[in-house]
Amino acid sequence: MLSRLLALTLFVPLLAQAACTRPLRVPFEDWRPYSFMADGRHTGLETELLAAVAKEAGCRLSYVREVPRNRRLPMLLAGELDLLIAATPVPEPGAWYTRPYRDEVLGVFMRADEARMDVRSLDELLRAGLRLVTHRGPASVAIINDFRARGLLTWFEEYAKGVQLMQLGRGDVLLGDSVAIAFAARAADVPLIELPITLLRDPVTYKLSRKSLTEADLRAFNRAIQHLEASGELQRIRARWLGQAGLKR
Known part of the structure; x- marks a missing residue:
């Protein structure tokens, strides 16, 4: 016992x-x-x-x-x-x-017929006066504040909405989670291309x-x-x- x-x-x-x-x-x-x-x-x-x-x-x-x-x-x-x-x-x-x-990867996308595949930074797109559309999540990317200061920033909550804004011409550049953007663009049949800009790749x-x-x-x-x-x-x-x-x- x-x-x-x-x-x-x-x-x-x-x-x-x-x-x-x-x-x-x-x-x-x-x-x-x-x-x-x-x-x-x-x-x-x-x-x-x-x-x-x-x-x-x-x-x-x-x-x-x-x-x-x-x-x-x-x-x-x-x-x-x-x-x-x-x-x-x-x-x-x-x-x-x-x-x-x-890994989490942030990507930068443009419409296929307007994509600037020769650019290497968001700063180049800012200097060109292009409007940025982005999810509130990646606000830690510092240059987003520069787009906002120049009145060139539009926020969205859902990725489907961000893709819709691009489709309607309400933005020129779409920034956010690469996987979510690609999935939403494919679902909406909106031709977007990811630019060769390295922003963030973190585990x-x-x-x-x-x-x-x-x-x-x-x-x-x-x-x-x-x-x-x-x-x-x-x-x-x-x-x-x-x-x-x-x-x-």
């Missing part, structure tokens, strides 16, 4: 450190081709990547709908959400960051709540990402979706 009690006592701490003791709450976002609903099913590049990583880590997922974008980080820090996708690591005492699992990670999760969860995610990269599974998922978007990266 004593030996059985001792075994149970030793087992309790292991249970306390087990990863993913409940489904992880993740905000749903209609962000094509990363995350969206199709035929009643949640799909997309980010959806498939996270599903593979969570399964490898022994975790289940629970998507939370109707979470405003500006509420997601406060909810994560409060422990009301457990995980955010596509996070760029920054000093944040209330969160952990996993290993990177894909992104999963952002985990320190309030609701443990370091065991972080370790489980890191091991899962490492294993799936080594096996080639994450690369296969990325390649399939990038090919659908018309990109070869």
Whole structure:
């Protein structure tokens, strides 16, 4: 009896450190081709990547709908959400960051019949007096403020809207996530060409709540990402979706 009690006592701490003791709450976002609903099913590049990583880590997922974008980080820090996708690591005492699992690439596009393939910087397009259309996400690109100061900036929230603005001639240059722009342009049958301008290519990670999760969860995610990269599974998922978007990266 004593030996059985001792075994149970030793087992309790292991249970306390087990990863993913409940489904992880993740905000749903209609962000094509990363995350969206199709035929009643949640799909997309980010959806498939996270599903593979969570399964490898022994975790289940629970998507939370109707979470405003500006509420997601406060909810994560409060422990009301457990995980955010596509996070760029920054000093944040209330969160952990996993290993990177894909790259984020910002691209610059123009209409096919007006594309200036000889330019190498946004500054050249600014000097030419062209109007920039961009998502609010990449506002960290400093020159965006220069376009705004000259009255040459139009914001959009959804990538489909950004492509529509280009189609209607409401902008000359479209800046944003390369994959999302290419996917939206293809879906709307709007011929856009990506210019040879290097803006940003950075790895992104999963952002985990320190309030609701443990370091065991972080370790489980890191091991899962490492294993799936080594096996080639994450690369296969990325390649399939990038090919659908018309990109070869």
